Each structure stands twice: as C-alpha cells, then as structure tokens.
Amino acid sequence: MSDLSIPGVTSKYNTSKMIEDLMKVEKIPLTRMEKRVDTYEEEKKVWQGVSRYIGTFKDNARVLYGFENPFGERKAESSDEKILTATANREANESEYKIKVIQTAKADRFLSAPVNNEFEVPEGEYSFTLGEDEESFSFSGGSLSKFADRINQKSKGKVIASVIKNSSQTQVLVVESQKEGSDNPLILGSDFEKIGVELGLLKRNNTSQVDVTFDSSLVDSADKGQMISDSAIKLSPTNSITIPLKGLSNLEDMVLEMDAYVLTLPESEQELPKPPQKPSLQMGEAGFQGITIQNEAFDLPLPEPKAPEPPPKVTDMQVISGVNGSQKVPFPALKDQEGQQKVTIALKDYMNSISALELNNKNTSKEITFENIRIYNPNARGDYSPANPIARAQDAKLELNGVEVVRSTNAIDDLIAGVDLNLEKASDEEIDLKIEPDREQIKEKVINFIGSYNRLLAELQILTKSEPSIVQELGYLSDEERDSANERLGMFQGDITLNQMKNRLQTMLMSPYTTEAGRDFSLLAQVGISTNATGQSGNGIDSTKLRGYLEMDEDKFDAALKSDLESVKDLFGNDTDNDLVVDSGAAYTTDTYLKPFTQIGGIIPLKLDSIDRQVDDTNDQIADYKVHLDDYEAKLKRQYGTMEGTLGSMEKTFNAIDNLNKQNSSN
Structure with a gap:
C-alpha cells in the first residue's frame, strides 16, 4: 500500500514541484503587467x-x-468698542468720523410692586399695544407665574414676562418689550390695564401734553419775530419772544422738547449802522420888479459822513429760559453749530412749575428758528405711565461730526454708506471711527x-x-x-x-x-x-x-x-x-x-484619461493572461499525470519481468 500512487493526486516523481516551477516562469509577464498597473496608478496620484x-x-x-x-474690502475701527462697534463693507468710503453716543435706544421694561406669593390674577381679556402692533389674549385665571407664561405664549415674542421671588414671601412681575425706540411704547389695555394698576406696574398720569402754538397777536409783540406757521417761529438777531403757558405745577415726569435751526447770516444781511446823510447846501436868490439877484455860490468843503462804529459782536447760545411768575430760569444753551438740532430738557431738573417760555436771541449774527415746541410726559402710556420703570422706551441719540442724529435702534445701517454701527452704551467720550481698506x-x-x-x-x-x-x-x-x-x-x-x-x-x-x-x-x-x-x-x-x-x-x-x-x-x-x-x-x-x-x-485631465485607458487595457491583458495561466496549469497537470501513469505501468511491467527472471534462475 505504501507504493500506491494516483496520477495527478499523489506523485512519487515530485511532478507538482516541477509544475509549480514552470508556472512561476509562466507568471513573469503577469507580474510585469501588475507592476505596470501599480506604476500607472502611482503616476495618476502624482498628476492628481x-x-x-x-x-x-x-x-x-x-x-x-x-x-x-x-483690495476693495473695508474695515471699521472704533477707538472704544465698549461704546461703539462698527463693520464696513465694500461700499464704504475711506474716511474718519467723530461720534458721541448720547443715549442708546431702549425698550420698555416694567417692574411691579411686590405682591404675596398667593396673589391670583383674575380671569379676563388682556391686551397690549407695541408701536403699531396690538395683541390680545384671554386668561382663565391663576397664579402670577401662570399669567407670565400666558403672556409669553401669546405675545409672539414681542413681550417677555417673568416672575422673580424678591423675598421668601413676595414676588414681582417683570414685563419687557422686545422693540426699542420711542415709537414703540408698551401700552397695556383692557383687563391688563386694571391688573397693571393693582400690581403696581402702572400709575395714572397727573399732567397731559402741552403743544405750544403761535398766533399773529403773539408774534406782533416781538420786535422782529416772523411766524412761519402755527408751530414755528423765526427770531432775527437780538430779538426775543415770551410764550405764555397754562400753568404746569407738576413737572416730575415732564420734558420740554423742540427743534431749533441755527443760521449764521452773511455780513450783507446783517443790520449794521448806516452813515448820516450829507447836508445839502442851496444857493439863495432874491427878486424885485422882475429883477432876480443870485447869491454867490457856496464854496464850503464838507467831509464825507462816517458810519458809527458797529455794535460789538455777540454770540450767546443760551436762548431758552423758563418763567414762573417773576422768576426766570435759564435752560441749557443750544449748540453753536449750523443746522437743525433737537432740544430735550427735563423740566424737573430746573423748576417745580412753569408759566411761560422765553426765547431770547441775543446773538448779533445768527437767525434761530424754533418749531414743534411741546411739553409732555415721555413715559405716558395713554392715561397711565409705568410706576416702576426699569427702562423706558427711547430712541438712540448720537452726534456724527457734531450733527445730532436720532434712530429708533442701536443697530444703525443708514447713517454712513456701507457702514453698520452698533451703539453699546452712552458716554461723554467722543469716539474716533476710521473707515479704511482692510490691509x-x-x-x-x-x-x-x-x-x-x-x-x-x-x-x-x-x-x-x-x-x-x-x-x-x-x-x-x-x-x-x-x-x-x-x-x-x-x-x-x-x-x-x-x-x-x-x-x-x-x-x-x-x-x-x-x-x-x-x-x-x-x-x-x-x-x-x-x-x-x-x-x-x-x-x-x-x-x-x-x-x-x-x-x-x-x-x-x-x-x-x-x-x-x-x-x-x-x-x-x-x-x-x-x-x-x-x-x-x-x-x-x-x-x-x-x-x-x-x-x-485640459492637459492634466487628458493625461489622467490616458492613464486610465492604459490601466484598463493592462487589466484586460491581465485578465486574459490569468485565463491562459489557468489553462496552462491544467494542461501541465494532465501531461504530467499521463506521464506518471505511463511510468507506473512501465515500472509494473519491469517488476513483473524481473520477478520472472528471478524465478527462472532459481529453477
């Protein structure tokens, strides 16, 4: 059994090793083609x-x-970004500005008085107005916290309400508008107004607005005042006017507001003293019975008359004063600058009551126009005003190169072309703003x-x-x-x-x-x-x-x-x-x-396409050659199997003959 050999399966002639060696030689072209593909792939990566x-x-x-x-980009640099920040786009011109943030825009934020933790808001219909927007909602009654949640749910993000426990026994309600600017006051209506008073959010106003108007009789009392309209008057140099007011005795929340326009007159329009007329000397004559006798002509040289010295030039921008009986209180001076300026004066800082307003243009070369004069309570919300305002709706005010500017928001994008300003806080400091290329x-x-x-x-x-x-x-x-x-x-x-x-x-x-x-x-x-x-x-x-x-x-x-x-x-x-x-x-x-x-x-894409074609062609050759190798190996196995079978038969015949010879020799 040990000599049993099956051709093609077992071999005592080591034909499998012979086939393997022959196959290695036959695979050399395949190895070269595979290396060629690797080279193509490497070249492709390099070109990529x-x-x-x-x-x-x-x-x-x-x-x-x-x-x-x-090169067209611009950047904005503020000398103090805690007060003012800015960004610039490509439309901005390279320039420098002086900006003073007088006040930032704010939104209404009301605080209630403390109420106990068990306070219940009654059922009702509640509404509020925010600028031109009005919202209303119903509330079925419940705690102050539930009421705040209802406000937040129904206000569409325009108002935010929150409840703060200011002590272990009490709580306060904070109602905050999300719109800045004086045109967006938060006004509580319907049952909201009632609960606002009860909570100490609101209080009733004591004084209403006073709009100052002019009529012809009032203007005639001024030397050279010129009435432009019933809400505007122009005062020539050295001219004044006193405007009687209905007595206002409670000025706690009252503000005097007006627009003033200052114009410096050219010398040709300023009234200067004129020289006196030169005396005229006439020759006399006399007549008698038809005979006229002429006087001898005057030969008296007269000097040219000289104009009097002009009065000293006066520049005094303290123009507005408040009058209460015999007491006159000067208000802050106007800015000594050309053009329009907004005047806002908190009356409580100067007087307890006011009966008249005096406008006195003491300047010798400036013409000043006043219009839209009014005394009002900026905190008034209809018949009520906030009792405990944390912040009041107000516009942003700033000066740009000395010109006062008013906006309803702190994000200002329409003042300097291509520049967005963001007012961070008010300050007396003047900010330098540079717009320059973003180098x-x-x-x-x-x-x-x-x-x-x-x-x-x-x-x-x-x-x-x-x-x-x-x-x-x-x-x-x-x-x-x-x-x-x-x-x-x-x-x-x-x-x-x-x-x-x-x-x-x-x-x-x-x-x-x-x-x-x-x-x-x-x-x-x-x-x-x-x-x-x-x-x-x-x-x-x-x-x-x-x-x-x-x-x-x-x-x-x-x-x-x-x-x-x-x-x-x-x-x-x-x-x-x-x-x-x-x-x-x-x-x-x-x-x-x-x-x-x-x-x-292009050049490189064409090279990559060429490499891809070479890879594809070589891969096709590899596939074909692998088929050839399989066929070649099968052929070798068949040939060597046949050879082993033949050798086995020959060996058996030889052994049989050898055995026969041995038997004959022994006989």
Whole structure:
C-alpha cells in the first residue's frame, strides 16, 4: 500500500514541484503587467496631486484680481468698542468720523410692586399695544407665574414676562418689550390695564401734553419775530419772544422738547449802522420888479459822513429760559453749530412749575428758528405711565461730526454708506471711527498666493529633479510627507510639460506689470515680494533662493499698501484698456496660463484619461493572461499525470519481468 500512487493526486516523481516551477516562469509577464498597473496608478496620484496644487494656486490668484478682490474690502475701527462697534463693507468710503453716543435706544421694561406669593390674577381679556402692533389674549385665571407664561405664549415674542421671588414671601412681575425706540411704547389695555394698576406696574398720569402754538397777536409783540406757521417761529438777531403757558405745577415726569435751526447770516444781511446823510447846501436868490439877484455860490468843503462804529459782536447760545411768575430760569444753551438740532430738557431738573417760555436771541449774527415746541410726559402710556420703570422706551441719540442724529435702534445701517454701527452704551467720550481698506486681509490673501505658489513650485522641483536636497530644504513637511516626497523625487525628470510650467511661472512672477504708479511700482520686488525679500542669504550661496521660491518683506509690503494701495492692486490684476475686464497683473497672468492645465479637456485631465485607458487595457491583458495561466496549469497537470501513469505501468511491467527472471534462475 505504501507504493500506491494516483496520477495527478499523489506523485512519487515530485511532478507538482516541477509544475509549480514552470508556472512561476509562466507568471513573469503577469507580474510585469501588475507592476505596470501599480506604476500607472502611482503616476495618476502624482498628476492628481499636481492638479490640486495648481487648483489651489489658481484659486488664490483669482481671489486677488476677481470681482470680490480684497483690495476693495473695508474695515471699521472704533477707538472704544465698549461704546461703539462698527463693520464696513465694500461700499464704504475711506474716511474718519467723530461720534458721541448720547443715549442708546431702549425698550420698555416694567417692574411691579411686590405682591404675596398667593396673589391670583383674575380671569379676563388682556391686551397690549407695541408701536403699531396690538395683541390680545384671554386668561382663565391663576397664579402670577401662570399669567407670565400666558403672556409669553401669546405675545409672539414681542413681550417677555417673568416672575422673580424678591423675598421668601413676595414676588414681582417683570414685563419687557422686545422693540426699542420711542415709537414703540408698551401700552397695556383692557383687563391688563386694571391688573397693571393693582400690581403696581402702572400709575395714572397727573399732567397731559402741552403743544405750544403761535398766533399773529403773539408774534406782533416781538420786535422782529416772523411766524412761519402755527408751530414755528423765526427770531432775527437780538430779538426775543415770551410764550405764555397754562400753568404746569407738576413737572416730575415732564420734558420740554423742540427743534431749533441755527443760521449764521452773511455780513450783507446783517443790520449794521448806516452813515448820516450829507447836508445839502442851496444857493439863495432874491427878486424885485422882475429883477432876480443870485447869491454867490457856496464854496464850503464838507467831509464825507462816517458810519458809527458797529455794535460789538455777540454770540450767546443760551436762548431758552423758563418763567414762573417773576422768576426766570435759564435752560441749557443750544449748540453753536449750523443746522437743525433737537432740544430735550427735563423740566424737573430746573423748576417745580412753569408759566411761560422765553426765547431770547441775543446773538448779533445768527437767525434761530424754533418749531414743534411741546411739553409732555415721555413715559405716558395713554392715561397711565409705568410706576416702576426699569427702562423706558427711547430712541438712540448720537452726534456724527457734531450733527445730532436720532434712530429708533442701536443697530444703525443708514447713517454712513456701507457702514453698520452698533451703539453699546452712552458716554461723554467722543469716539474716533476710521473707515479704511482692510490691509490685513489683503496681506493675508497675498501670503496665501505666495504660499500656494511655493508649494506648487516645490512639487515641480521634486518631480523634475533627482536632488535629495530639494526635499531636505522643505522644512515645513511632516515626516510622512517627506518620505512620500523622496519616493516621487525625479519621477518626471524628463517631462517637458512640468519643466516648462516651472520656468514660465518663475518668469511671470519676476516680470514687470503696468500700474498707476508706473515704473515705481511695476515689479513685485518693489512691494517686498521676491526670491530674496528678507535679504538673509548668509555667507554662502543659499540654494533655496536660487530655486525661485518667493518671500515677503512684511514691513515693505505694509508700507506699499499704505502709500499706494491702488498700484499694489494693479500689480496683481489691472484693467489696462479700460474695458472693465482685467487683462494684466501677476495673479491674472498666472491664473490665465494655468487654466488649460486643469480645465475640462485640459492637459492634466487628458493625461489622467490616458492613464486610465492604459490601466484598463493592462487589466484586460491581465485578465486574459490569468485565463491562459489557468489553462496552462491544467494542461501541465494532465501531461504530467499521463506521464506518471505511463511510468507506473512501465515500472509494473519491469517488476513483473524481473520477478520472472528471478524465478527462472532459481529453477
């Protein structure tokens, strides 16, 4: 049994090893084809990497000359961002402003008096008005907390209510409007008004509004007052008028408000003393019985009359005073500036009651117009006003270059073109606001342009040269990136496309370009961008500076941006023929040159397509050859199996003959 051999399964002739050795030889072409596919795939990855580096560089180049290039960006700088912050867009003009935040816009915020924790809000219909918006809701009755929840649920975000336990036994209700500005007072209505009084949110007003009007009899009492309308009067220089008021004795919440317009008259319109008339001397005559005798002509030289000296010029902007009987109280002076200004005076700070208002223009060269004069309670909400206001609805007020401005919100976007202002808090400090080009963003974009160019150039150096020092010089590479770069070193050493790209890009970034400044700003090197911008070459030759990598001298570039930003912009992208299309500049030229390499149907996409076809063709060859190998191995196994069977038969015949010979010999 030990000599049993089955051809094709077991072999005492070691034919399986012979077949294996023959198959190794036959597989050599397959191994070569598989290595060829690996090489194609590696080349494809490298070309894809080159395409990515080109794409990044092109993107960074296009940023510098495209429609939204950073040279048009603006930034706003506030000297104190705790008081005022601002942002600027491309529409803003480079300029400087002086801004004083007089007051910020606020919304109504009411606080109730303390009530016990068991306080119940009755069932009813509740409503409130906020500016032009009115909301109403029903409440089935319940605790103060449930009432606050109902307000929040039904107010659509316009009003927020909260309950605070101010002690272990009591609680308070806070009702807060979400709309700023004096045009958005929070007015409680229907049952809300009743519960507001009960809770101590509201109190009844004691004084109503007084609107000051003018009539002809009142104006006639002024020397030179000119009534413009029943709500406006113009006072010439050195003129005054007293306006009687219905006695107001409770001025606690009352405010005097008016608009004043100041105009400085030119000298031609100012009333100056005129010289006296020169005396006229006539010749006398006498007549008698038809005979006329003329007097001898006067020969008396008379001096030209001189005008009296003009009165001293008076500038006194303390124009408004309050009168109460025989007492006259001066109010704050107007601003000595041309144009309109809003006057707001809290009367309680000066008087307990008022019976008349005096307007006295003591100035000799200024004409002042007053209009829309009224005394009112700004806290009034219909017949009621808040009893414990935490904040009151008011407009934002600020001065822009000395001109007073009023807005209903702290976010102001319609005062300076292209600038959004945000008022943070009121202050007596005058804020400096600068609108200027965003030079930091410009520099950042240019640095990105330089960095992406250097990375593309480094890749081109790696692929087209076999110098290990090229990789060693790139200190920003990680260990993994360095190993990968060494594997790619010199891979496309003879590739004309990459060598030509490297040389063309270096030439483009060293070439002169047309700018507004002419030859003074025609090269990137003149604004601090060159292969040796920092000048740190050491004692020997620095090979990195010979390879064409760009550097930036930041101080020199900053100075160029400050002195001539438009010319720096032209260096990267410029419309030289005024057709509104950029046609020159380092960024434009490099982007235009590289476009055919990466666009659809371009140089690199065609190379990738060619590689894919080669991979597909080789894979087809591999598949066919694998079929051949399977057939070849099967053929070998059949042939060697047949051979083993034949050898086995021959061996049996030989053994039989040998045994027969042995038997014959023994006989």
